Amino acid sequence: MRRPTRRFSSHRSPLPREFDARERFRALEDFISWNITANGYACTYAIHTDKDGRNPHAHILVANRRIDPKTGRWAAKSRSEFALDANGRRIPVIDPDTGRQKIGARNRKVWKRVNVSNNPLDSKEFLERLRREWADSCNALLPGYAVI
Template identity: 40%
Template sequence: MAVDWALHNKPGNPHVHVMCTVRGFNRDRSWARMEKKVIALDADGNRIPVIDPKTEKQKVRARKGKEWEKKLWGHKDVQSNDWNSKQKLLE
């Protein structure tokens, strides 16, 4: 985590501004990802299909020039770290 701060020593209002990154760094010093997408699973550990409301069937993606179709599954975003939480800030 990188942190930058500025001290303001104003009469009657001394205070500090602190700015923290919510992203880490990779070994090559590039920014790390904030989150990643993972397949959403139900309570039994099965993938959750994306259902087309018109047909009530699982959506598929057909690629132009390809003979196959790819079934679409639900996904969710998972944070890479907890640096963006209020609880972590209070620590």
């Protein structure tokens, strides 16, 4: 049985208690527009507190596929690129019977290809950058004694 594909990624972001409701909304909207939708992702969010009004936080739900700015449609999950050797040159596909580079349709040489993810949201570096950006955007709005 095939494992279902994840379509959305969820992220929980704490909101500073020093912010009032308007500042929480502004901080979250700015963060989303500069860091998520600017990178082509569609998302939605909800701002919550616990039943006592403490622990303000937001849940951000981000689609795992970006929107292609040229077409306005969902972008491909991955793309195919030429595999490169240590010198940056294409790697030929060798025919084991002849020992020569394979020739494909229309007498074109065949080069080794690899699939590359088209989704930076899956990378640890991208998520760490988002966390830093969230802290920086909140700190810009917080008084000096309260920083993330």
